[in-house]
Amino acid sequence: MDTTSTVERVSATGIISDTIRTNFLNADYGIKSWLLTKDHKRIAILYLISITVFFMIGGAFAAMIRMELITPEADVFTSEAYNKVFTTHGIMMVFFFLIPSIPATLGNFLVPVMVGARDLAFPRINLLSWYIYVIGGLFTLTALVLGGVDTGWTFYTPYSSTYSNGYVMLTGIGIFITGFSSILTGLNFIVTVHKMRAPGLGWFRLPLFVWANYAASLIMVLGTPVVAIGIVMIALERGLGLGIFDPRLGGDPVLFQHIFWFYSHPAVYIMILPGMGVVSEIMACFSRRHIFGYKFIAFSSLGIAIIGFLVWGHHMFVSGQSSYAGIVFSLFTFIVAVPSAIKVFNWTATMHKGRIVYSTPMMYALGFIGLFLVGGLTGLFCASLGVDIHIHDTYFIVAHFHYVMVGGSVMAYLGGIHFWWPKMTGRMYPEGWGRFSALLVFVGFNLTFFPQFIAGYLGMPRRYHVYPPEFQIYNVLSSGGALVLGIGFMIPLIYLFWSLKYGEKAGPNPWRAAGLEWETTSPPPTFNFDYQPVVDHEPYNYSEIDARSSATVSTHSVQEEQHV
Amino acid sequence: MSDAAHNSLVAHQFDDARQQQEAATVGMWTFLITEIMFFGGLILAYMIYRNQFAESFHAASRVLDVWVGCFNTCVLLVSSLTMALGVRAAQMGDRKKLVLFIIATMIFGAAFLGVKAYEYAEKFEHHLVPGPTFHFHGVPGHEHAPNAEIFFSLYFAMTGVHALHMIVGLGLMTWLLRKSIKGTFSKDYYNPVEICGLYWHFVDIVWIFLYPLLYLIDRS
Amino acid sequence: MSDHSEHHIVPLKVYFLVFSALMILLFVTVGVAMVNLGPFNIYVAMSIAIIKAVLVVLYFMHVRYSTRLTMVVAAAGFIWLVFLLGITILDYTSRSWIPGSYQ
Structure with a gap:
């Protein structure tokens, strides 16, 4: 028991201690205490800051793309520069933002707290993973400063191994290194969930967020090394003259695509699964109900993680893969939609007859469901062999995966950041601004990407900076939407910073939410709990919580309750 | 945290030594499955090309010396045995034997790398390193191998990545050696020896597969 | 202890x-x-x-x-290797234009 003795009183906003408690933020000061920390919560904050930087870089390149595409002619960039711009956008967003986004920040912060542990199983490895991430990022940024890379984020051979004169090696090394950070995070989560659960916390009492991160960790551990060896093979071919994918020696460039997508398709599930975990938590809390179909949601996470490994060839329907293999991959792709659909049905059923609170996290979660649904269903179009020939390499694909990655992952990420912000910082964010920006993001997003479905279906190819004039209307809409979306992303950045100093103090549990993380103080002490937590009840026991608290004071901001 | 079982050998996040040990073992195994997948990419490329270019692979493989490879396999298997015995010594708290077995493991590991270096040098001499100077002569009766360069690309990629793992392993052994001479390990605390051992054995297993795949394709 | x-x-x-x-x-x-x-x-x-x-x-x-968990982890590595090798070879053996595939 290393915290100061506190006198607690009940105030209008919940339980707030009079004296300042020792927590992970004020336990130690100075840059060294952050850079050498082994506390998973501080490492999560380090990750949060660094991925925000990479998100802004990636976002800046997205803005350049949208700027160029306002008119059909080449106004801003040459073809080569444009290739580098969209490649950089992809690499930054995929490898340096989306993959670490939820696991390395929210997951890192919450998984140990949710399982009632003092830290992750390997705190030093956790810190190492952040350093590896930063070093990998610096390599890639160096390549960017020196002149960039133009292969697309997919590094297809033989262009990447032989012909491209961009900084393929340097970027590849950066991604290779960053891959290790992802592996180490996944490894840490797997061991922590297996070995460090608090007494009484059986597998079916784990929050679904933990299940989702566990499933994503499986993919990180089993998939990442395969793309790593793919990058090594490109490096050997480019740097040392070995020929593994070289058609002149009889090598098959398509083999690289197999190796690349074996990881990079499941990587999409690394991005979306933790997001689904976030949505499960938010959905139960703001519907004030036990989550519907707990075991179905839990097992569908594992189902997605496993079946997700069998579908990679749907990226290669037109690259010269055998048509029989195409049929098999198409079939598995349809099958992987089933566990995703199970989740959506269960979330909907959770809301049914719930007392829904339209708070900011809930708005993001509702946005997630809508956008993920569109992204997922258009995924089925793409998975149909015949349709894919029509829409392959068009803006339809671009719109599809942005609906999943931005509409899915980023919405969930923002929802999760808002939901757990009081826990992470001890401060509330301004609710009004939160709702406004959530709405702005939703509208801006749809305005940006829905027109791309139409342009793509009509035949506008991706990765070109000039296009026939008849597509201009869709591109202007899209660029306008991107502006709205950009503003929608900037507002939270500003008010979340503001709230660090001026935000209302949050009690331990401002949402009256279930879960071990809400039982400790906000922000939590360095070892998460001042006592050894013991779990003696089922997860998501919202009916009990509400029954208990209706007798005592109501806590924070249940302003617009509506009965559905 | 006032846990009765806590002592200086158990890190703060664990409840007791047993939890710490099991976590370390599972963690290492999780890392090893990433290694399986890492080599998996190379084995995949090998499988595809061997199936496609059977004739070239048969002829190219004959250039490699079976007995040098066999000797190296023996060396590596012996090093695995000494490693296993080293872990056993650590479990029994026998510091002297532990140090001896780690040194033995390092000697055999270094011997393996020495032989590998000799083989590489020979390939350089015979223009069997892929690149502009590559020229395949083959052995009498097996000169025709239009895709031999792919075989040798894979040979160097696979054995090279394996050798890199051996070097990392030797680094780990050096670290273990220092710690065991200092007397860090005891009956109650030998996790690092055990998990480094797991890594060493894994690298051995990779070679168990590489040897027949590269050296023994067709010797009849 | x-x-x-x-x-x-x-x-x-x-x-x-x-x-x-x-x-x-x-x-x-x-x-x-x-x-x-x-x-x-x-x-x-x-x-x-x-x-x-x-x-x-x-x-x-x-x-x-070891514990059952260790066995499961070890087995998972090999199962995923089979996913990678098995499904990719499915593509190559069914490409009629490649020597060594089933026509």
Whole structure:
């Protein structure tokens, strides 16, 4: 028991201690205490800051793309520069933002707290993973400063191994290194969930967020090394003259695509699964109900993680893969939609007859469901062999995966950041601004990407900076939407910073939410709990919580309750 | 945290030594499955090309010396045995034997790398390193191998990545050696020896597969 | 606190037996390679390699004496390797234009 003795009183906003408690933020000061920390919560904050930087870089390149595409002619960039711009956008967003986004920040912060542990199983490895991430990022940024890379984020051979004169090696090394950070995070989560659960916390009492991160960790551990060896093979071919994918020696460039997508398709599930975990938590809390179909949601996470490994060839329907293999991959792709659909049905059923609170996290979660649904269903179009020939390499694909990655992952990420912000910082964010920006993001997003479905279906190819004039209307809409979306992303950045100093103090549990993380103080002490937590009840026991608290004071901001 | 079982050998996040040990073992195994997948990419490329270019692979493989490879396999298997015995010594708290077995493991590991270096040098001499100077002569009766360069690309990629793992392993052994001479390990605390051992054995297993795949394709 | 019943110490005899088996299998695999079995050479060689690997995993790496979780983790690695190899080879063996595929 290393915290100061506190006198607690009940105030209008919940339980707030009079004296300042020792927590992970004020336990130690100075840059060294952050850079050498082994506390998973501080490492999560380090990750949060660094991925925000990479998100802004990636976002800046997205803005350049949208700027160029306002008119059909080449106004801003040459073809080569444009290739580098969209490649950089992809690499930054995929490898340096989306993959670490939820696991390395929210997951890192919450998984140990949710399982009632003092830290992750390997705190030093956790810190190492952040350093590896930063070093990998610096390599890639160096390549960017020196002149960039133009292969697309997919590094297809033989262009990447032989012909491209961009900084393929340097970027590849950066991604290779960053891959290790992802592996180490996944490894840490797997061991922590297996070995460090608090007494009484059986597998079916784990929050679904933990299940989702566990499933994503499986993919990180089993998939990442395969793309790593793919990058090594490109490096050997480019740097040392070995020929593994070289058609002149009889090598098959398509083999690289197999190796690349074996990881990079499941990587999409690394991005979306933790997001689904976030949505499960938010959905139960703001519907004030036990989550519907707990075991179905839990097992569908594992189902997605496993079946997700069998579908990679749907990226290669037109690259010269055998048509029989195409049929098999198409079939598995349809099958992987089933566990995703199970989740959506269960979330909907959770809301049914719930007392829904339209708070900011809930708005993001509702946005997630809508956008993920569109992204997922258009995924089925793409998975149909015949349709894919029509829409392959068009803006339809671009719109599809942005609906999943931005509409899915980023919405969930923002929802999760808002939901757990009081826990992470001890401060509330301004609710009004939160709702406004959530709405702005939703509208801006749809305005940006829905027109791309139409342009793509009509035949506008991706990765070109000039296009026939008849597509201009869709591109202007899209660029306008991107502006709205950009503003929608900037507002939270500003008010979340503001709230660090001026935000209302949050009690331990401002949402009256279930879960071990809400039982400790906000922000939590360095070892998460001042006592050894013991779990003696089922997860998501919202009916009990509400029954208990209706007798005592109501806590924070249940302003617009509506009965559905 | 006032846990009765806590002592200086158990890190703060664990409840007791047993939890710490099991976590370390599972963690290492999780890392090893990433290694399986890492080599998996190379084995995949090998499988595809061997199936496609059977004739070239048969002829190219004959250039490699079976007995040098066999000797190296023996060396590596012996090093695995000494490693296993080293872990056993650590479990029994026998510091002297532990140090001896780690040194033995390092000697055999270094011997393996020495032989590998000799083989590489020979390939350089015979223009069997892929690149502009590559020229395949083959052995009498097996000169025709239009895709031999792919075989040798894979040979160097696979054995090279394996050798890199051996070097990392030797680094780990050096670290273990220092710690065991200092007397860090005891009956109650030998996790690092055990998990480094797991890594060493894994690298051995990779070679168990590489040897027949590269050296023994067709010797009849 | 040390709970010695959990630390299974494998008898020396087992290590030496396993090592002898590994050496014998090594020479068997070299010997078999000298015999022309047509397409079966690779299957024999791989079977022997798998037996050797399993011996190392079970005894040298102590999986036989470990928790069930360790066994599951170890097995998962090999299952995923089969995913990677199996499904990709499905593509290559069904490409009619590649030598070595089924027409």
